[in-house]
Amino acid sequence: MSKPTADPAALELGVDRTSPVPLYHQLAQQLEAAVEEGRLAPGTLLGNEIDLASRLGLSRPTVRQAIQSLVDKGIMVRRRGVGTQVVHSEVGRPLEPSSLYDDLEAAGGHPTTRVLRNTVEPAGPRVADVLGVAEGSDVHLVERIRYAYDEPLALLRNHLPPGTVDLDTARLESTGLYRMLRGAGIAMHSARQSIGARPATAEEAAVLAETEGAVLLTMERTTFDDTGRAIECGSHLYRASRYSFDFQLLVR
Template identity: 70%
Template sequence: MTKTGDRARAVTGPVLGSLDFVLDRGSPVPLYHQFAQQLEAAITRGDLAPGDLLGNEVDLSVRLGLSRPTVRQAIQSLVDKGLLVRRRGVGTQVVHSQVRRPLELTSLYDDLEAAGQGPGTRVVRHETVPAPPGVAAALGLAEGGETVLLERLRSTHGRPVALLCNYLPADLLELDDARLESTGLYRMMRAAGITLHSARQTVGARPATAGEAARLDEEEGAALLTMHRTAYDDTGRAVEYAAHVYRASRYSFDFQLLVRS
């Protein structure tokens, strides 16, 4: 049996490598919750990838020194979150990790990389276009003025998570598809001497269109999170208008709320 603070080893499944879990029996936090939190952290870090199999509940309970109902409750909590799935004849399998992103002026690429999510990018569209009215207003341009339109599909661990549409002033910086697919747009701005200072951002939700569903590997009408952002540099110039959609099944925004005195 595992004692307070002892380290227990999880079973090595058909694909799963060995992982360590620390279960503190003296803690007021229930053991199932401790196990679930550490298992979720392993998925978020990418230690467990989509498709990895966990051992069966009996084997896990023996190796962890936990009762089978405790293991079952922990696994069910992650099934409910969409991180694991039980498949008949296969066992419990990792589906994916959900990306949790703080509401800060950061790039999705940087946030995914910092979280060990293995970001990947495919440029879908990159061309100079006349600014639509709403974009022109956001960027402080004359309606129909030239903008660079970027559409990119962002993935983690090889699975799509977001479809990114960005408009930039045409004279802002030089862009090429190879760099756009190997790094983040904000990194390219910083490398060009552009200092991002602030942004106005709106978060919402809506159903996926047929085109979005096809690119994001979702069903048409599936829930998508939306984000519209206008970013400004340290001179007050609008340097980006973004209209992004994210798979709600794989993505969430984190808010930190403060009491105003």
Template identity: 65%
Template sequence: MATTGAGPVSPLASLDLTLDRASPIPLYHQLAQQLEAAIERGALPPGNLLGNEVDLSHRLGLSRPTVRQAIQSLVDKGLLVRRRGVGTQVVHRQVKRPLELSSLYDDLESAGQQPTTRVLRNAPVPASAEVAAALGVPEHTEVTLLERLRLTHGLPVAFLTNYLPTDVLTPQTPRLETTGLYRAMRAAGVTLHSAHQTVGARSATPGEAALLDEHPGAALLTMRRTAYDVTGRPVEYGTHIYRASRYAFDFQLLVRS
């Protein structure tokens, strides 16, 4: 954020924000749309502070409740975050991930989203009936369970649960905190070939909401995937949940003639 001798200058000062008071579109929505567009085109990059709501209200000739409502709508979308003692801060554009066999870590890194990982669990467990069926092993066979929280710019995006046959990979927690699972598998000599994936949606439970910094009942995207190596053997089964406010799956559809 730029500074002058008088102190910090809000990045909003450089934006051309114009409101049509004769429009049937509410003023808060017009302001929110223009701020969202500025975030999308990079005029308000991640980390920038919006400054004081009072100053913005005076500059635009709007009431504080109107400005507060506009900002809250972008907080709800995951584009802004209110930090106690810091102020309202730009987070990032929504992550849009292509539906293909790739690592979330790699996709986020390629998009400049600064991914980090917290490994919450890395332990052997007996395979449930669901996990055993997905991995093609007898029920109660020992498999490796990984539970990880994936963050971008320090804020949670996804909670990832993965099961691996124990002879496929012995994942080390420090490595998983600095790279993606598929990258670790490739480094161990596993050649991934294909996957079966199902995408869905549901509401967050109280526990999931607390983990993902959402409110209970918030919209979550879900993904269930079984990945196979070049021999056709199942080498990974994952069930993931993503914050819908900060994450989307991107489809490319082809017309069949």
């Protein structure tokens, strides 16, 4: 799907050469305002720097400096072979037992999924302990990439006890795991999770469209049903540049 390209004329950009404010900063401020006001929508390509400089009567280095300042602020991103693009808003997620798919859908993020693995494997020590099964016994593994706004957002690995739910690959790519669990009549009651951060490996960076060593948020979660049985344990990686967890704290 092709991305829309900004029309500089429609944005009514301009600079005041009598102002003490540097020209690049004036342009950067106007572009940032256009993003905040929705005149430059997420995903929009900014267009050719040479053309933009010509339209505004500015030098190309001035335009490049303005755009770079917005790249540094995380408002735009340069993509090889694509150009400069307005980034999508960071996805915020409440720190509660919720489905990433449902949260993205509610926020208008148009979630999509690609299943990398959907298989049965022997439970390792950690998974066996968390799910309350014998080490080496069969557990189901599902590994997926979750996309939002057509960009990779998270790498999700989930282990489930066998027979918990029919994990059809086509359904996993069209809906969320929690929605499938609810549809199977499983009442999810609570979850225990821990959050951290670490640098991306080369393989993870390639999957998530990041650079090797970029910061990834980590989440380890175990979800329990209303009988106290562990029904899944997840080990998830999120792009810190596109994702955050929201905390609500009570002061006593």
